[in-house]
Amino acid sequence: MADVREALMSGRNSEGARVRRPLSPHLQVYRPQITSTLSILHRMAGVALAVGTLLFVWWLAAAADSDAAFSLAAGVMNSPIGWLLIAGWTLALWYHFCNGIRHLWWDAGRGFELKEAHASGKFVVGAAVVLTALTLIVGALAR
Template identity: 45%
Template sequence: MADVDRGNRPLSPHLQVYKWPLNMAMSILHRITGVALGIVTALIAIWFFALAWSPDAFAAVNGLMTSWLGWLVLLGGAVSAWFHFVNGIRHLVWDTGSHFGQKRVNRTAVIGLAVTALLTIATIWVALAV
């Protein structure tokens, strides 16, 4: 086998070298929000199970879910739900074979983020109005 001096060879570029395209970040966020939706759904199910179990169990879980941490988790769930929904529609449009190309993909990503923000704000507004 050849004697190779591994100390003088250049290293291949890593993630820090590359600029993340918006579409790659949206794809990663879509997967993360899918997992987050599963977790938030499980927490809400536990909340309902505690309501059915006993008043003491409900008081404990309700105290946690209505605390600042619970509100933060529910807000994250709302953002995740709207992002996953809007990005899912974007993927459905792609499944038809349209809106491909770098400019269109970037435009729909920015529009998706804006719509996610607007729908989350609307959700908060409706939740606080009740």
């Protein structure tokens, strides 16, 4: 079956002839800016966190299941690759967390001025890095 969105692609040119409506330019023609870069990073962090729930659920299910299952899960998480993954997910979590709050602020109708949007973007990146470092340092000390 044809894509129903094709219905939106019919149009007429300046002479009145039927044409397939041109699309707006592809994303690649735009210079990346802090606003657009942080926007796509928010989505990428969200998808990464979704993948991370596999580890979260494995850990929970293993703890509920048996000593053998738990020691296997804990062993993988305590390996260097496990630590690298957890560090990556910690960064993704804090970035998505901070930028999510930035989104909620926008939803409240605030912070839309270009200057404010740039400043909040820089703040969010800094806050995510600091929170990640803090989490990893406290985690390393607590272990």
